[in-house]
Amino acid sequence: MANIVGVVTTIQGSVAGGAPIFYAKEREELQQLAHLLEKVLDCAVHEVNEDLFIIVNRKC
Amino acid sequence: MNETIGWLSEHKELTGVLLGTVFGVTARLLMLRSDYRQYPAYPHGKVIHIALGIIASALGAVAVPALYDKDYTALTFLTLAAQQFREVRNMERGTLTAIDELELVPRGAAYIEGISVVFEGRNYLSIFAALVVSLAVMATSWWGGLIAGAFCIAVVFRFMRGTTIAHIAHVEKAEVRMDGPDLYVGDVYMMNVGLDENREIISKEGMGFILTPKNDDARVTLANLGQRQAILHDVSTRLGVFRDDGDPALLPIGKLGLKSGKLGLLVLPREKDLDKAYKAVSGVPLLEAAVRRPTKANRKSAEESAHG
Numbered sequence: 001m002a003n004i005v006g007v008v009t010t011i012q013g014s015v016a017g018g019a020p021i022f023y024a025k026e027r028e029e030l031q032q033l034a035h036l037l038e039k040v041l042d043c044a045v046h047e048v049n050e051d052l053f054i055i056v057n058r059k060c
Numbered sequence: 061m062n063e064t065i066g067w068l069s070e071h072k073e074l075t076g077v078l079l080g081t082v083f084g085v086t087a088r089l090l091m092l093r094s095d096y097r098q099y100p101a102y103p104h105g106k107v108i109h110i111a112l113g114i115i116a117s118a119l120g121a122v123a124v125p126a127l128y129d130k131d132y133t134a135l136t137f138l139t140l141a142a143q144q145f146r147e148v149r150n151m152e153r154g155t156l157t158a159i160d161e162l163e164l165v166p167r168g169a170a171y172i173e174g175i176s177v178v179f180e181g182r183n184y185l186s187i188f189a190a191l192v193v194s195l196a197v198m199a200t201s202w203w204g205g206l207i208a209g210a211f212c213i214a215v216v217f218r219f220m221r222g223t224t225i226a227h228i229a230h231v232e233k234a235e236v237r238m239d240g241p242d243l244y245v246g247d248v249y250m251m252n253v254g255l256d257e258n259r260e261i262i263s264k265e266g267m268g269f270i271l272t273p274k275n276d277d278a279r280v281t282l283a284n285l286g287q288r289q290a291i292l293h294d295v296s297t298r299l300g301v302f303r304d305d306g307d308p309a310l311l312p313i314g315k316l317g318l319k320s321g322k323l324g325l326l327v328l329p330r331e332k333d334l335d336k337a338y339k340a341v342s343g344v345p346l347l348e349a350a351v352r353r354p355t356k357a358n359r360k361s362a363e364e365s366a367h368g
Contacts, residue, residue: 035255038307042305042308046252046253047240047254
């Protein structure tokens, strides 16, 4: 089963829950943050909507 | 020349063993060609199989003269050989499984199992060739051995030519299309790609194929995850792969269009040669583990006999 290991969003307060949440100021920063997390965590980034990305680990 | 032929005719047993071994080893060598699967690629890997091939054919060739001498214990040696070859299968499975963890696009367990079975089977073919040639020499003379040898080599070639994807599916190139974050190959949904960078790479480097099954049996085979992984591995081996460890978004994938039963393939080759890619996909061997024949099992007559 896949696991959400992180959430990146530009809209403060739009998400909550167990996974670490990273806030970005704008969409460009959102991309940069998501890119960094993808490489560091070796996980795939998926777009829920333009302001909300999830980092998903499929290896477990 | 005449003397040699006379000598060969006189010493039937020796001729049988010699010719049998030679044809057995030849058969094994023919089956050991390193093809695009790149395995076994190194001299040491080959030496193991050639040595086993020699042992196999010698055993097969010796068995016949021994039986002619009413030495029935010779048969027990054949069982010994069978034991040995099962070990070959385990060895191949072990090696390939260990290597598979380090592949950018893994072979998958089903493909590995298929390869190991083939390695074991080819040793038996080698024994079989030696046995038949030896028997032919004992029954006739050296020329009978040559004819039987040629026949065995033909049989071996027949066994080597397995069925491929081209037999069960129409392969056609399809457009790789991004619809927002959603990635499609033709009309098959593949995955959601989050990063702009990856979307660019996929639209630029990606190559899409649609495999349309030719019948209902083929539909089940294409749906098999092991078969899909084998296709992805083979295509990636032949054309290279545009990815590195730590890029899970750039993994080549195969997805089924659930309604149509078509298989969508997304590959990211280093070499974007359509012709080669087409040949690579069409030439992937069908895995024994993936081939099913539901239409045969569901035929009325089969059902009736199953219910007595």
